[in-house]
Amino acid sequence: MTGLRYVYAVCRPFGTPLQAELTGVAGAPAGLLHHHGLVAVVSTVPEADFGEEALKAHLEDLDWLAATARAHQGVVDALTTVTTPLPLRLATVFRDDSAVRVMIEAREDHFRALLDRLDGRVEWGVKVYAEEAADEPAGSAPAAPEKPASGRDYLRQRRARGQAKEETWQRAERFAHALHERLSARAEDFRLHPPQNSALSRESGLNVLNAAYLVPRAHSEEFVELVDHTKDEEPGFRVELTGPWAAYSFTGDTGNTAGTGDGAGVADAGEEVS
Amino acid sequence: MTTPGRLPEPYGQASGANLADILERVLDKGVVIAGDIRINLLDIELLTVKLRLIVASVDKAKEMGIDWWESDPALSSRARRDELARENAELRERLARLEELEPGRAPKEAP
Numbered sequence: 447m448t449g450l451r452y453v454y455a456v457c458r459p460f461g462t463p464l465q466a467e468l469t470g471v472a473g474a475p476a477g478l479l480h481h482h483g484l485v486a487v488v489s490t491v492p493e494a495d496f497g498e499e500a501l502k503a504h505l506e507d508l509d510w511l512a513a514t515a516r517a518h519q520g521v522v523d524a525l526t527t528v529t530t531p532l533p534l535r536l537a538t539v540f541r542d543d544s545a546v547r548v549m550i551e552a553r554e555d556h557f558r559a560l561l562d563r564l565d566g567r568v569e570w571g572v573k574v575y576a577e578e579a580a581d582e583p584a585g586s587a588p589a590a591p592e593k594p595a596s597g598r599d600y601l602r603q604r605r606a607r608g609q610a611k612e613e614t615w616q617r618a619e620r621f622a623h624a625l626h627e628r629l630s631a632r633a634e635d636f637r638l639h640p641p642q643n644s645a646l647s648r649e650s651g652l653n654v655l656n657a658a659y660l661v662p663r664a665h666s667e668e669f670v671e672l673v674d675h676t677k678d679e680e681p682g683f684r685v686e687l688t689g690p691w692a693a694y695s696f697t698g699d700t701g702n703t704a705g706t707g708d709g710a711g712v713a714d715a716g717e718e719v720s
Numbered sequence: 721m722t723t724p725g726r727l728p729e730p731y732g733q734a735s736g737a738n739l740a741d742i743l744e745r746v747l748d749k750g751v752v753i754a755g756d757i758r759i760n761l762l763d764i765e766l767l768t769v770k771l772r773l774i775v776a777s778v779d780k781a782k783e784m785g786i787d788w789w790e791s792d793p794a795l796s797s798r799a800r801r802d803e804l805a806r807e808n809a810e811l812r813e814r815l816a817r818l819e820e821l822e823p824g825r826a827p828k829e830a831p
Contacts, residue, residue, distance in 0.1 A: 450757065498757050505759065512739055515746045536746040539757040549753060560751070571741060598820055604813070639748075642740045649738065688741050694749035 449490040450497070451540045454521045455531035455692070456550070456557050457485050462528040471517040472496075476524075481547045482554050487525060488546060496539050505537065526692045530565050532557060533692045560697060568666060568690035570659045572629060572673055573642065575651030575684040576618040614682070621680045622655035628676070632669055633659035637695040651684055658695035666690060 452471055459480060470476040470489040479486040494500060504510045518536050525531035540546045550557070594600035630636045641653040661669045673687045 453753075453755070456751070496757060498759065501757060501759055511743070515739070515742050518746050519742050533745075533750040535750040535752050537755075537757070537759055538753050539755045539759075541756045545756055549755075553753070597816055601813070601816055601820060639744060642744070691745065694745040697749065697751045 448493070450493050451479075451488045451542060451546050452491045452496065453534055453538045453540065453546060453549075454487045454489070454518060455525055455533045456561075457487065457525060457529045457531040458561055459483070459485050460529040464528070465524050468521060468524050469517070470521045471514045476521045479543055479546055481550045484550055484554060484557055486546050486550060487521060487531070488543075489521075491539065496537070501537060501539070522692045522694075526568065526690065530561065530567065531692050532560055532564070532697055533694050564660075564693045564696060566664070567634065567660050567662050567693055567696075569693045569695055570633075570661055570666070570669060570673075570690060571686075571688035572625070572655070572657050572659065573653055573686045573688075574618070574622050574625060574655035575649060575686070576614060576654050577651045577682050577684060617680070618654045618683065621683055625676055625685065626655060626657055629657070629659055629669070629672065632665070632672060633661050635660040635696055639695070649686075654683075658691075660693055660696050663690075 454470060454476065464476065464478070468476045472489070472491045472495060474489040474491060476487055476489045479488050495504060504514075515536060522531055522533045540549065594603055626636075626638075637658045639656040639658060641656050642649070659669070670687065673685060677685045
C-alpha cells in the first residue's frame with residue numbers, strides 16, 4: 447500500500463452504504479476506516495501530490511485548490527445524506543491507516559462530544575447583499591452624470607454620494623441585524639463570518655451579512671421557508687441561502703452562541719463619511 | 721439563486737454554494753487536526769485566497785467600511801497603505817471645504 451491517507455470526516459458507524467462511486471480528492475474512491483466505535487472517512491492520495499512540499503505548492507494554485515476543495519466538500523456532502531459527519535479541515539493527511547487510528551484514539555472523547563452535540567443538525571448559510579452599494583463605484587456613479595464644473599460642484603456631488611452611501615449602509619445594517627435576530631431565534635446556534643469578497647464569490651452586490659445557522663434537520667424546512675419569506679421584504683437587498691451543509695462552522699471548541707463575537711459578520715456602516 | 725421550497729432532502733449537494741462558500745468552510749472551518757503532513761493552511765489561505773482575490777477590491781470594500789482583514793498581519797501593510805491614502809483623501813477634502821468657505825483666501829486648485 448503506497449500513498450498517504452486523506453481524512454475527510456469522522457462520524458459514527460452508519461448502516462447505509464456510501465454511494466458506490468463516491469470519489470474524493472485526486473479521483474480516488476472514499477472508504478471507511480472503523481476504529482473504536484468511530485469511522486474515519488478516508489481515501490488514498492499520492493505522496494507526489496500530498497507530501498509536504500508538493501501540497502504546499504499545490505495549495506497555492508487556485509485551480510487545484512478549488513478542485514480539491516470541491517472534492518472534499520463532495521465527500522462530506524455525501525456523508526451528510528446518511529449520517530452527521532464531523533468535517534475535518536481541508537488537507538488533513540496521514541502516513542497510513544495506523545496513523546489515522548492513533549489520531550482517533552487520541553481524540554475519541556472530543557469526537558464523541560462533538561458528534562453528540564451535532565447529531566441530526568445541519569448548517570444553513572445565509573448571506574445578505576446590498577445591491578445599491580455595489581452599484582456605486584467611487585467616481586463613476588450613474589447618479590452624477592455631469593462632470594463637476596467647479597470644485598464646489600465636485601464637493602456637492604461627493605457629499606451627496608457620501609450621504610446616499612451612508613443611508614444605504616444604515617439600512618443594510620438594520621436589515622441584516624433584524625434578519626439575523628429572526629433567524630437565530632429559530633436556530634440552535636449561529637456563527638457570524640466575515641463578509642465575502644465579490645471577486646471571489648463572483649456575486650453582485652456587497653456582502654453585508656454572512657452567517658451560518660445550526661438547525662435540526664427536522665426544523666430545516668421551516669427555517670428555509672423563513673428565509674424565503676424575508677427575501678423580498680426589503681428592496682435593494684438580496685438574501686441568499688446555501689445548504690444544507692455539514693456543520694462545518696460548529697466544530698470549534700466554543701460551543702456557545704456568542705462564540706465568534708457579535709458583529710463579526712455584520713459589516714459596520716461606513717464610518718469614513720465625516 | 722436559491723430554489724424556493726428546497727427541502728433538507730436530498731442532501732445531494734449544498735446548492736447555491738459558490739466557490740467562496742466552499743473555501744470558507746473547508747479552509748476556515750471544520751475540525752483542525754495536525755496530520756502527518758504539516759501544512760499551515762493559514763498561510764495558504766492568505767496567499768491564494770485573500771491576497772490574490774481580496775486585495776483586488778480592497779479600495780472599494782474599505783470605502784464601504786468592511787475592514788476585517790486589517791487585523792490580518794499579512795495584509796496589514798497593504799491595509800496601512802490604504803489607510804494613508806484614505807486619510808490623504810480626507811485631508812484633501814477638508815482642505816477643499818475650507819477653501820470653499822473662504823474662496824478669496826486660498827489659491828484655487830483643480831480637485
